[in-house]
Amino acid sequence: MMTDLSPAEQHIQYVTSFQDLAYTPFEGAINAICWRRTLGGNFSEIVKRVALNGNITEIQPEELRELQLSEQGQLARDILLNDLQLLTAHGASPVLNVINHYEQDDSYLFFPTDxxxxxxxxxxxxxxxxxxxxxxxxxxxLPNAQGQQKVLIPEIRDELKKLYHGSAAGFESFLSEHFFDLHYEAKPGARPISLGRGHLWRLAVDHPESKVPPCIHRAPREKSGQNRLLLIC
Structure with a gap:
């Protein structure tokens, strides 16, 4: 683990191989592991070559292989195919998407869950x-210490109670069933950490056997106007 981390990064461990990324255990405060890389290749060429279909377009490996690309585009493609292969061999189900934007949730204006x-x-x-x-x-x-579960914020909790019409004993189940308890508010002065380009990350998930807090994260607002090329699983 690197020792020159800022206080906000103490929950991150940096590694230098996929093997370490996949098998280093989460422990203590660590709930995000990053295989930090500097990638060559022209990924924008792939984004421009793919035939888009709606807000989110999934690229199948076969389609990726069929793209007519420059030398730099081919290098980017090789990296994508290798990452897909590494994750698949690990037992994951990676998906490669070109994203224009995600659908926004407007069901509850005071509490978006997108x-x-x-x-x-x-x-x-x-x-x-x-x-x-x-x-x-x-x-x-977002470092966990810099976020607060929204359902614990009094004014938000009061609004959620107005939506709920069951017994008091079932309120927590209501929050879980509608995924309200998964969402967090950044505290004043919080400093979110960008995951950057090219780095492959592994984030802790809330599951019954987890020994660490789940990693708080979010998709970016598309401020640059560029379509995103994202691998996720």
Missing amino acids: VYSFHVDRSPIPTDTFLCTYYGDSSEI
């Missing part, structure tokens, strides 16, 4: 979230 909101992932079985942004705006993570 991926632009800081949130954690939950699973009934042990698993992790892997992701890498190759092009476009990158995701952000």
Whole structure:
């Protein structure tokens, strides 16, 4: 583990190989592991060559192989195919997407539950979230100490109680069933950390066997106007 981390990065461990990324255990405060890389290749060329279909377009490996690319585009493609292969061999189910934007949740104006909101992932079985942004705006993570679960904020909790019409004993189950308890508010002065481009990350998930807090993260607002090239599983 690197020792020159800022206080906000003390929950991150940096590694130098996929093997270490996949198998280094989360422990203590560590709930985000990063295989930090500087990638060559022209990933924007791949984004421009893919035939887009709606807000989010999934690229299949076969389609990726069929793209007519320059030498730099081919280098980027080789990296993408290798990352897909590494994760698949690890037992994950990676998806490569070109993202124009995500759908925003407007069901509850005071409490959006879309991926632009800081949130954690939950699973009934042990698993992790892997992701890498190759092009476009990158995701952000928030140190757990800098976030507060929204359902614990009094004014938000009061509004949620107005939506709930069951017994008091069932309120917590209501919050979980509608995923309200997965979302977080950044505290004043919080400093989210950009995951950057090209780095492959593994984030801790809320599951029954987890020994660490789940990693708080969110998708970026598409401020640059660029479509994102994102691998996630």
